[in-house]
Amino acid sequence: MTFGFGNTANVSKTDRFIVRILVVEDDALLAEGLTSVLNRAGHGVTHATTGRHADLMLRDEAFDLVVLDVGLPDIDGFEVLRRLRQRHSSSNVLVLTARDAVEDRVHGLDLGADDYLTKPFSVTEFEARVRALLRRAIATPARWSIAGLTVDVAAKRVRSDDGPIDLTPREWALLELFLTHPGRVLSKDQIGESLFTFDEHLSANAIEVHVSRLRTKIEPAGMHIRTVRGFGYLWEGGDE
Amino acid sequence: MNDAPPKPTSIRRRLLIFLISSLLMMICGTAVVTYSVAVRSANDAYDRSLLDPAFDIADNVSIDAGGAHVDLPQKALEALVYDQVDKVIFQVRSPANAIIDGVADLAPPPAFTSEQFVFFDTAYRGEKMRIAALRTPSGLVVQVGETLHKRNRLVGEILAAELVPAILIACASIALAWFGVGRGLLPIEDLRSEILNRAPRDLRPLDVAAPKEIAPVVHAFNGLLEHLRDANTLQQRFLANAAHQLRTPLAGLQMHLELLLRRELSAELRAELARMHGATVRASRLANQLLALAKAESAPPQGQQFEIIDLRSIADAAARDWAAKAHAQQIDLGFALERAVIPGDPLLLPEMVDNLIDNALRYTPAGGSVTVNTGCDDGVPFLSVEDTGPGIPATERSKVVERFYRMAGTPGEGSGLGLAIVREVVDRHGGILEIDSCDERGGTRIRVSFPRNRRVEARVA
Numbered sequence: 001m002t003f004g005f006g007n008t009a010n011v012s013k014t015d016r017f018i019v020r021i022l023v024v025e026d027d028a029l030l031a032e033g034l035t036s037v038l039n040r041a042g043h044g045v046t047h048a049t050t051g052r053h054a055d056l057m058l059r060d061e062a063f064d065l066v067v068l069d070v071g072l073p074d075i076d077g078f079e080v081l082r083r084l085r086q087r088h089s090s091s092n093v094l095v096l097t098a099r100d101a102v103e104d105r106v107h108g109l110d111l112g113a114d115d116y117l118t119k120p121f122s123v124t125e126f127e128a129r130v131r132a133l134l135r136r137a138i139a140t141p142a143r144w145s146i147a148g149l150t151v152d153v154a155a156k157r158v159r160s161d162d163g164p165i166d167l168t169p170r171e172w173a174l175l176e177l178f179l180t181h182p183g184r185v186l187s188k189d190q191i192g193e194s195l196f197t198f199d200e201h202l203s204a205n206a207i208e209v210h211v212s213r214l215r216t217k218i219e220p221a222g223m224h225i226r227t228v229r230g231f232g233y234l235w236e237g238g239d240e
Numbered sequence: 241m242n243d244a245p246p247k248p249t250s251i252r253r254r255l256l257i258f259l260i261s262s263l264l265m266m267i268c269g270t271a272v273v274t275y276s277v278a279v280r281s282a283n284d285a286y287d288r289s290l291l292d293p294a295f296d297i298a299d300n301v302s303i304d305a306g307g308a309h310v311d312l313p314q315k316a317l318e319a320l321v322y323d324q325v326d327k328v329i330f331q332v333r334s335p336a337n338a339i340i341d342g343v344a345d346l347a348p349p350p351a352f353t354s355e356q357f358v359f360f361d362t363a364y365r366g367e368k369m370r371i372a373a374l375r376t377p378s379g380l381v382v383q384v385g386e387t388l389h390k391r392n393r394l395v396g397e398i399l400a401a402e403l404v405p406a407i408l409i410a411c412a413s414i415a416l417a418w419f420g421v422g423r424g425l426l427p428i429e430d431l432r433s434e435i436l437n438r439a440p441r442d443l444r445p446l447d448v449a450a451p452k453e454i455a456p457v458v459h460a461f462n463g464l465l466e467h468l469r470d471a472n473t474l475q476q477r478f479l480a481n482a483a484h485q486l487r488t489p490l491a492g493l494q495m496h497l498e499l500l501l502r503r504e505l506s507a508e509l510r511a512e513l514a515r516m517h518g519a520t521v522r523a524s525r526l527a528n529q530l531l532a533l534a535k536a537e538s539a540p541p542q543g544q545q546f547e548i549i550d551l552r553s554i555a556d557a558a559a560r561d562w563a564a565k566a567h568a569q570q571i572d573l574g575f576a577l578e579r580a581v582i583p584g585d586p587l588l589l590p591e592m593v594d595n596l597i598d599n600a601l602r603y604t605p606a607g608g609s610v611t612v613n614t615g616c617d618d619g620v621p622f623l624s625v626e627d628t629g630p631g632i633p634a635t636e637r638s639k640v641v642e643r644f645y646r647m648a649g650t651p652g653e654g655s656g657l658g659l660a661i662v663r664e665v666v667d668r669h670g671g672i673l674e675i676d677s678c679d680e681r682g683g684t685r686i687r688v689s690f691p692r693n694r695r696v697e698a699r700v701a
Binding site for chain 2: 027028029030031032033034036037071098118119120121122123124126183184185187226228229230231232234236
């Protein structure tokens with residue numbers, strides 16, 4: 001696939017139901033795969049093969065998500081990212097790096113990447129990250145369906161097929177945290193910080209209790225929160 | 241190629257052989273010269289005392305009608321030729337060569353030259369003798385001779401006085417040379433220990449203050465190291481490039497196979513594609529590991545790019561990367577992380593932890609558990625990964641860290657590079673890699689401990 005604007009030209013900029021994604025990847029095979037996955041999910045995809053071209057496109061158009069390979073033939077992905085952030089663009093950026101390049105991950109996040117994936121990654125992993133980022137990018141949908149659960153964000157209500165589920169404010173906050181971090185391991189420290197309030201400091205034990213209560217309520221409906229022993233929790237993300 | 245290796249020549253031995261032989265020649269030469277000088281000195285000293293009695297005797301010879309005869313009483317004559325050490329003889333011959341007095345069996349002197357008297361050596365009754373012969377104007381010939389004991393003693397004394405100090409000096413020179421060579425060769429000893437103490441892959445130039453004489457050797461050696469370093473760098477760059485170039489197409493291939501697997505497929509085709517997918521994943525991993533190994537090997541030697549790193553935070557990052565995979569394999573991945581701060585390489589340490597966890601997950605059956613620990617044991621920072629897999633027999637433990645070594649009958653599809661990378665990284669940090677069993681039931685515990693660093697401890701305290 002060559003880069004071009006053709007496949008997004010017919011998408012109205014006000015039409016927020018179609019998500020616009022820029023894939024910046026110089027390897028044709030990988031770019032084609034990424035494009036195909038995103039197209040199948042119903043997103044509008046544009047492809048750039050060089051950093052310079054990506055930079056030009058990003059100046060012209062606003063994308064909801066940029067999938068950005070670091071190793072590009074001319075200017076590297078970091079430079080593209082740096083210029084993007086210099087223009088105060090709020091596009092979400094998913095950086096693709098090599099697995100061994102730890103410094104790339106850190107550098108990328110420092111420059112304002114929203115997430116990173118290390119090559120090679122599975123399609124499922126890629127889809128989960130894209131979903132999570134897009135949830136941030138576009139207005140949060142009023143309702144999510146996860147496994148047998150229906151989550152009404154605005155009303156802070158959760159239903160299973162068997163009826164409504166009552167959640168305490170803490171459990172609700174936890175559920176929201178997991179929903180917005182599919183496929184990500186959340187350490188107890190992180191959870192504690194996210195749920196921190198001035199009047200209550202959450203100990204590791206308290207977090208365990210809250211997670212355990214949340215689990216008993218949502219697991220029958222098919223949403224599983226896994227334990228990473230001695231560390232934290234992981235919701236692997238399910239079909240929405 | 242069956243030739244015995246040439247015997248190493250010793251600088252000290254060669255030097256000493258040269259020194260001893262030349263000293264010996266010098267001493268021999270000195271001895272010859274001293275001897276001839278000593279003999280001449282002895283003769284100079286004693287010949288006069290032989291000539292005096294000859295004159296005395298000649299003065300007392302009277303010639304009359306009855307012929308010539310010595311006008312001295314026997315006692316006086318004896319006193320004239322008496323000596324404490326040597327036997328003294330005399331002989332008086334008439335102008336007609338008839339023996340007038342003294343010993344009869346002494347041959348006449350050799351021909352007189354211009355002098356009135358002559359000294360010469362001869363043998364008399366089997367003994368060497370020094371003779372002073374005197375010819376008076378009247379034609380009388382008086383010979384007085386003595387044995388050589390006095391003279392020989394003087395010669396001996398002169399020789400001793402000259403040669404004993406010379407021999408002592410020679411011995412002292414040899415001893416000094418022996419130690420001096422040792423001292424002189426100290427820089428070579430320094431050089432040797434510098435080379436011996438090198439880490440095997442440390443190809444930095446030697447940094448020793450070499451004296452002028454061995455500086456060319458050090459220089460040449462450093463040149464060789466530089467060539468090796470260049471060759472090494474080239475090889476590692478090639479490996480890294482090759483691995484890197486392989487990685488992206490493999491990632492693309494893997495993605496396309498996954499997309500294909502999502503389609504409606506016959507069971508046969510699905511199985512085939514799944515096999516291809518598996519092979520692609522393995523190839524990706526191998527490319528990554530080769531790259532990691534090349535990086536670990538080409539990393540600058542100990543400490544050059546080290547930062548202060550908490551092993552806990554590296555294990556923390558690993559927890560995020562590996563939890564999903566562990567769950568997928570139904571393995572309980574757990575962490576017990578305490579602070580363990582070391583000076584370390586920020587790129588290589590995560591590689592080490594990743595490979596340890598990957599290795600543990602690979603060989604632990606579903607339902608098992610893998611636990612990562614970090615902390616300090618008696619102040620010694622460590623990281624360990626324990627699993628409930630089949631364990632590594634004691635006899636295999638040293639081999640599993642070799643490249644591409646895979647235990648016979650090992651299930652799974654390991655590359656045999658994981659623990660080699662771990663060992664490489666551990667070596668770079670001067671750490672210790674231990675492999676043992678978790679308990680009597682088996683399982684493997686791989687523990688990496690790092691040298692305690694008081695400076696870091698002080699800084700993070």
